[in-house]
Amino acid sequence: MSDAESDLYQQVVVDHKRAPRNFGTLAAPTHQARGHNPQCGDDLQVALRVEDGRVRDIRFTGQGCAICMASTSMMTEAVRGGEVEAARQLQERFRAVLTGQLEPDSAQLGKLISLAGVRRYPSRIKCAMLGWHALMHALNDPNGAAAAAEEATP
Amino acid sequence: MADLQTPSRVDVQELRASFPVLAQRVNAGALAYLDNAATTQVPVPVLDAMREFDERDRANIHRGVHTLSQRATDAFERARSTLKRFVGAGPGHELVFTSGTTEALNLVAHGLSTAGVAPAAIGSGDEIIVSGLEHHANLVPWQQAARRCGATLRILLPDRQGRIHVEDLARLLTPRTRVFATTACANATGERPPFEALLALAAGAGALTVLDAAQVVSHNAPDLASLACDFMAFSGHKMYGPMGTGALVGRCAALERLEPLRYGGDMVTWVTWADATFDELPARLEGGTPNVAGAVGMAAAVAFIDQVGRGAIDAQVRALRARAAAGLADIEGVTVLSATATDTAIVSFVDATVHPHDIGTLLDEQGIAVRTGHHCAQPLLDHLGLGPTTRASFAVYNTDDEVDRLVAGVARAVRVLR
Numbered sequence: 001m002s003d004a005e006s007d008l009y010q011q012v013v014v015d016h017k018r019a020p021r022n023f024g025t026l027a028a029p030t031h032q033a034r035g036h037n038p039q040c041g042d043d044l045q046v047a048l049r050v051e052d053g054r055v056r057d058i059r060f061t062g063q064g065c066a067i068c069m070a071s072t073s074m075m076t077e078a079v080r081g082g083e084v085e086a087a088r089q090l091q092e093r094f095r096a097v098l099t100g101q102l103e104p105d106s107a108q109l110g111k112l113i114s115l116a117g118v119r120r121y122p123s124r125i126k127c128a129m130l131g132w133h134a135l136m137h138a139l140n141d142p143n144g145a146a147a148a149a150e151e152a153t154p
Numbered sequence: 155m156a157d158l159q160t161p162s163r164v165d166v167q168e169l170r171a172s173f174p175v176l177a178q179r180v181n182a183g184a185l186a187y188l189d190n191a192a193t194t195q196v197p198v199p200v201l202d203a204m205r206e207f208d209e210r211d212r213a214n215i216h217r218g219v220h221t222l223s224q225r226a227t228d229a230f231e232r233a234r235s236t237l238k239r240f241v242g243a244g245p246g247h248e249l250v251f252t253s254g255t256t257e258a259l260n261l262v263a264h265g266l267s268t269a270g271v272a273p274a275a276i277g278s279g280d281e282i283i284v285s286g287l288e289h290h291a292n293l294v295p296w297q298q299a300a301r302r303c304g305a306t307l308r309i310l311l312p313d314r315q316g317r318i319h320v321e322d323l324a325r326l327l328t329p330r331t332r333v334f335a336t337t338a339c340a341n342a343t344g345e346r347p348p349f350e351a352l353l354a355l356a357a358g359a360g361a362l363t364v365l366d367a368a369q370v371v372s373h374n375a376p377d378l379a380s381l382a383c384d385f386m387a388f389s390g391h392k393m394y395g396p397m398g399t400g401a402l403v404g405r406c407a408a409l410e411r412l413e414p415l416r417y418g419g420d421m422v423t424w425v426t427w428a429d430a431t432f433d434e435l436p437a438r439l440e441g442g443t444p445n446v447a448g449a450v451g452m453a454a455a456v457a458f459i460d461q462v463g464r465g466a467i468d469a470q471v472r473a474l475r476a477r478a479a480a481g482l483a484d485i486e487g488v489t490v491l492s493a494t495a496t497d498t499a500i501v502s503f504v505d506a507t508v509h510p511h512d513i514g515t516l517l518d519e520q521g522i523a524v525r526t527g528h529h530c531a532q533p534l535l536d537h538l539g540l541g542p543t544t545r546a547s548f549a550v551y552n553t554d555d556e557v558d559r560l561v562a563g564v565a566r567a568v569r570v571l572r
Contacts, residue, residue, distance in 0.1 A: 004515050004516055004518075004519040005570060009512070009516075009570060009571065014570070014571060018572075038528070038532065039527055039528065040510070040511055040527050040528070040542050041527070041528060041535075063541070064509065065509035065510075065511040065512050066508075066509060066512045066571055067511070067512070068509075
């Protein structure tokens with residue numbers, strides 16, 4: 001039997017929900033996109049400054065459930081300062097863990113492993129993926145124009 | 155709370171035995187099913203009635219000369235009569251079976267905005283007024299209808315507390331108002347608008363009137379005979395009946411103005427290669443083979459409601475709502491929507507910092523089923539300055555203990571996540 005309180009809402013998750021890291025706007029971003037789930041009202045804006053293939057800085061604003069906010073907060077910590085390609089690969093591994101295609105222990109997720117429990121709550125996977133969708137959208141479409149009403153799908 | 159504990163309501167424990175689905179554990183607790191505004195559960199007599207039909211009388215209805223076809227036709231028409239009686243329909247009313255409230259409302263919006271043999275009832279420059287409390291099913295079809303025929307859609311907005319005022323409708327009505335549509339109870343907030351007065355005012359101004367009764371039929375079915383209502387829609391699955399069933403009931407003269415949504419078998423009288431003439435009501439609006447077992451199930455649900463007693467059911471769900479609203483409002487940071495509403499089975503609430511999805515997941519962990527999100531009423535929640543909400547909704551089989559578990563569960567979720 002699962003226990004959402006210890007499995008889904010681990011202390012580190014609740015901590016990131018209460019005090020999201022890299023929360024705010026970024027002056028002169030090179031890439032940005034919005035992630036929006038109209039069904040539950042979660043709505044995020046992710047902005048990055050990419051130079052020489054690296055994520056020099058990243059910020060996000062918006063609102064969402066604890067899973068969505070914690071996942072996006074940890075995402076910004078994980079990709080900030082790293083290579084864009086590494087961010088893409090981390091997104092793929094994180095997504096594969098949530099959709100059950102990859103075991104958490106072999107995914108090298110770092111702190112994000114605290115969200116692996118989401119895989120047992122299919123209705124919440126889209127919450128954990130929303131910020132990542134926005135990140136990928138921003139990297140693929142720097143102006144974010146086409147991403148204005150993106151829906152989150154796992 | 156002492157007055158809520160009196161045993162005068164319904165013998166809930168005995169009644170729960172008729173709902174096998176309730177007797178199960180979900181995750182770490184006994185199931186507390188508090189999502190009845192989405193769909194109610196089905197009692198054994200309703201399941202039995204549908205099974206008996208399929209085991210003994212199943213055949214296609216109308217035009218059959220064999221015995222089973224006649225029995226099936228009789229069962230279908232008996233169900234129609236039962237449902238008409240249930241909502242106070244008189245000789246000037248007719249009832250059409252649909253797949254649910256959504257189809258019934260689409261039938262009206264499409265039927266009034268589409269030209270057939272006669273021109274569409276709504277024309278270019280006409281106006282449609284829809285209350286701001288509506289489920290998307292009573293808003294989106296009217297957006298499309300207005301677009302189709304060049305009409306203007308106006309919204310009767312609620313105040314900041316989510317209440318609708320008759321004076322505001324008076325200001326919106328014009329000689330070009332062709333339709334006024336409202337809910338009898340807002341599914342997202344539990345607000346109960348003064349629909350009797352609203353419908354009377356709109357009808358007096360010459361508009362056709364539409365009532366979405368989906369959220370009230372299970373405990374407080376409107377009485378058509380005393381309402382200025384041309385069309386009323388409701389669902390079987392929100393009144394202890396089967397899913398995929400519903401009805402549109404209304405004044406014959408109004409129903410006759412609807413261009414059918416579905417053309418085909420059972421709704422025509424004479425067909426040539428080039429053309430067809432349509433049957434009378436209700437067949438005219440019931441093209442194709444209907445859900446006969448579903449209609450039988452809906453009629454059995456009426457029998458269930460009448461046996462328990464409409465007054466008793468209404469008293470039960472109101473008391474549960476009042477208990478829940480009071481308990482939830484006592485949690486610091488929690489705001490109950492339509493807090494003063496009394497004649498509703500729905501309690502919707504928000505917390506200052508904790509998201510409904512997180513509350514919903516933690517409640518589910520204890521077997522408590524609630525709905526979270528926009529409840530198909532996104533513009534209303536935007537208007538009220540709210541995002542998604544958590545909604546608990548009650549049926550006759552719910553108990554004070556389940557309400558107390560809900561309140562305790564919400565308090566705990568808020569404590570864990572705030």
